[in-house]
Amino acid sequence: MKKSILVIIVSVLVLAATIVWLLNEKAPLSISENAPILVALVIVVFGLYVGYSRLKSERRGEPAEDEMSKRIMLKTSSMSFYISLYWWLAVSYFSDRLELETHSLINGGILGMAVIFCLCWIVFKLTGVKDV
Amino acid sequence: MYNRIKELRAVFNLTQDELAQKVGVRRETIVFLEKGKYNPSLKLAHDIAKTLNTKIEEIFIFE
Numbered sequence: 001m002k003k004s005i006l007v008i009i010v011s012v013l014v015l016a017a018t019i020v021w022l023l024n025e026k027a028p029l030s031i032s033e034n035a036p037i038l039v040a041l042v043i044v045v046f047g048l049y050v051g052y053s054r055l056k057s058e059r060r061g062e063p064a065e066d067e068m069s070k071r072i073m074l075k076t077s078s079m080s081f082y083i084s085l086y087w088w089l090a091v092s093y094f095s096d097r098l099e100l101e102t103h104s105l106i107n108g109g110i111l112g113m114a115v116i117f118c119l120c121w122i123v124f125k126l127t128g129v130k131d132v
Numbered sequence: 133m134y135n136r137i138k139e140l141r142a143v144f145n146l147t148q149d150e151l152a153q154k155v156g157v158r159r160e161t162i163v164f165l166e167k168g169k170y171n172p173s174l175k176l177a178h179d180i181a182k183t184l185n186t187k188i189e190e191i192f193i194f195e
Contacts, residue, residue: 062157062158063156067176068158068161071170127169128169
């Protein structure tokens with residue numbers, strides 16, 4: 001129960017931080033500045049969905065986590081880490097060719113990792129895991 | 133590998149929810165098992181076999 005609520009709290013905090021950041025922006029944001037907001041929203045939706053499904057399971061008297069959900073998370077973690085290595089390679093390749101500030105590149109790299117993690121989780125959730 | 137969980141569950145007149153509760157997993161896990169999208173651990177296979185009063189090798193069949 002505590003872990004489910006923690007996931008929801010973290011998601012709400014990310015959403016609140018994004019809203020505060022948006023409110024503090026004086027000039028209208030360009031398309032490239034809007035992209036991180038969309039990614040943050042995707043992460044928030046993902047977090048809220050995970051927290052909600054855990055709470056729903058607990059209310060039905062099922063365990064919030066069982067061996068399959070743990071295995072899906074394990075496989076997601078390993079696969080997203082592996083793909084992230086290539087993502088960072090691409091980021092470092094484009095950093096020489098695009099005139100972006102260092103913090104923008106780091107932000108893009110981290111947000112990209114989050115999106116990769118979400119996508120891997122969705123893929124394994126749909127296709128299942130037959131082995132580890 | 134395929135399994136006969138769905139068939140045996142029907143024999144014992146158990147819903148996916150009930151089987152999930154008896155073996156201590158989420159209903160989703162039973163759905164994935166029946167669809168062949170998930171291979172269970174030895175412990176879960178043993179628990180399912182015990183609940184369905186059948187031998188493991190009669191539920192999980194290697195082709």
